[in-house]
Amino acid sequence: MGLFDIFKKKSDEETSDQAVQQEDQPAQADKSVENAAAQQAATDNASAAGTKDKANQSEAASETADNQAIYDQGLSQSRQGFADRFNKFLSNFRSVDEDFFEQLEDTLIGADLGFELAIQISNQVREAVKVKNIKDKDQIRDLIIEQMVSQYDQQGQGEDQSMHFAPAGQPTVVLFVGVNGVGKTTTVGKLASSYKKEGKKVLLAAADTFRAGAVKQLQEWGDRADVPVVAGPEKADPASVVYTAVAKAKDENFDVLFVDTAGRLQNNVNLMQELSKINRVVQKVLPDAPQEVLLVLDATTGQNALQQAKLFQQSSEVTGIVLTKMDGTAKGGIVFAIRDSLHLPVKWIGFGEKATDLRPFSAEDFVYGMFKDLVVNK
Numbered sequence: 001m002g003l004f005d006i007f008k009k010k011s012d013e014e015t016s017d018q019a020v021q022q023e024d025q026p027a028q029a030d031k032s033v034e035n036a037a038a039q040q041a042a043t044d045n046a047s048a049a050g051t052k053d054k055a056n057q058s059e060a061a062s063e064t065a066d067n068q069a070i071y072d073q074g075l076s077q078s079r080q081g082f083a084d085r086f087n088k089f090l091s092n093f094r095s096v097d098e099d100f101f102e103q104l105e106d107t108l109i110g111a112d113l114g115f116e117l118a119i120q121i122s123n124q125v126r127e128a129v130k131v132k133n134i135k136d137k138d139q140i141r142d143l144i145i146e147q148m149v150s151q152y153d154q155q156g157q158g159e160d161q162s163m164h165f166a167p168a169g170q171p172t173v174v175l176f177v178g179v180n181g182v183g184k185t186t187t188v189g190k191l192a193s194s195y196k197k198e199g200k201k202v203l204l205a206a207a208d209t210f211r212a213g214a215v216k217q218l219q220e221w222g223d224r225a226d227v228p229v230v231a232g233p234e235k236a237d238p239a240s241v242v243y244t245a246v247a248k249a250k251d252e253n254f255d256v257l258f259v260d261t262a263g264r265l266q267n268n269v270n271l272m273q274e275l276s277k278i279n280r281v282v283q284k285v286l287p288d289a290p291q292e293v294l295l296v297l298d299a300t301t302g303q304n305a306l307q308q309a310k311l312f313q314q315s316s317e318v319t320g321i322v323l324t325k326m327d328g329t330a331k332g333g334i335v336f337a338i339r340d341s342l343h344l345p346v347k348w349i350g351f352g353e354k355a356t357d358l359r360p361f362s363a364e365d366f367v368y369g370m371f372k373d374l375v376v377n378k
């Protein structure tokens, strides 16, 4: 089933009020297996053998419902922003002519989808309008949403949103990279808390020795989550902090090591050199690590975030994106632009400052949270 069909199904369910009924919970649990959140949970729980009993199923169902509620809430600004732009654009609608397509492109660019993707979607709408001979405003509205979702869906084929772990008995190392202020330390803290709750033995490394306060900030998260933090003295060589942490993780059988890196150095060349040095140091101790290099991007910076991503992609083996501060932007289209131009999976999405506000990325929940009020012909 394509993403747009899933989207419509969810809309239908909500309309008929079935989604909130208890009997639907097992069905929702099944559905959750299809989405990225559940994939993540499945990966995370791979070592925990045993079949799910009914209690687990209903827990998964409420987790799914909870997830959707958090997406709905966290995307409310984006949804509203998109609806406002879209409704304004459609209120000028007279006929499907060149002017219409120009305005459609402007609307999509304004929602942060990026220039190329906006043109692509506009061209697809143009084709589909011709083929289906659509003239009615509501049908056009639905068609545009359908084209956006389908385009997004197609580009994500084969994308792996799950977290990758080392084989049992070896620590998994995850590096967090990104420019300053995007939310790296906060993300490390949130993930430490969530993996610790799952029963994993978590270690943190404070390799952001450049910014005064970053080490302390990570230590506070460590205290809150009750996980140890390896830190060096202020301005210590970050690679040496990482070396100590990786050796500790290996010797003391930690399950995961999260490394918080600096977002700013004297210049970008230094920053990138430092990241490759950290990578080399990790591999000296654990040749197959790091299992993940997650690039943290701030959704409120829009197209700037894409430029940063390209810079990091050139010089480090980024394996996925953490998109933070989705709750603070009215331009959720950045998620579409990331998939279109970076071909990197968004693995986690941040909707606020609390530990529970970081969620595994789910394309289904995202698309639904963005457009749920917009489709007319359900």
Ligand SMILES: Nc1nc2c(ncn2[C@@H]2O[C@H](COP(=O)(O)OP(=O)(O)OP(=O)(O)O)[C@@H](O)[C@H]2O)c(=O)[nH]1
Residues within 6 Å of the ligand: 178, 179, 180, 181, 182, 183, 184, 185, 186, 187, 208, 211, 214, 261, 262, 263, 264, 324, 325, 326, 327, 328, 349, 350, 351, 352, 353, 357
């Ligand atoms: N609203 C909101 N705020 C967030 C989110 N994630 C992080 N923040 C806030 O963003 C600010 C910067 O976060 P940090 O974690 O310090 O960023 P950093 O990337 O580690 O910054 P440097 O250490 O300077 O490189 C903090 O005030 C966080 O609370 C989010 O998803 N939503």
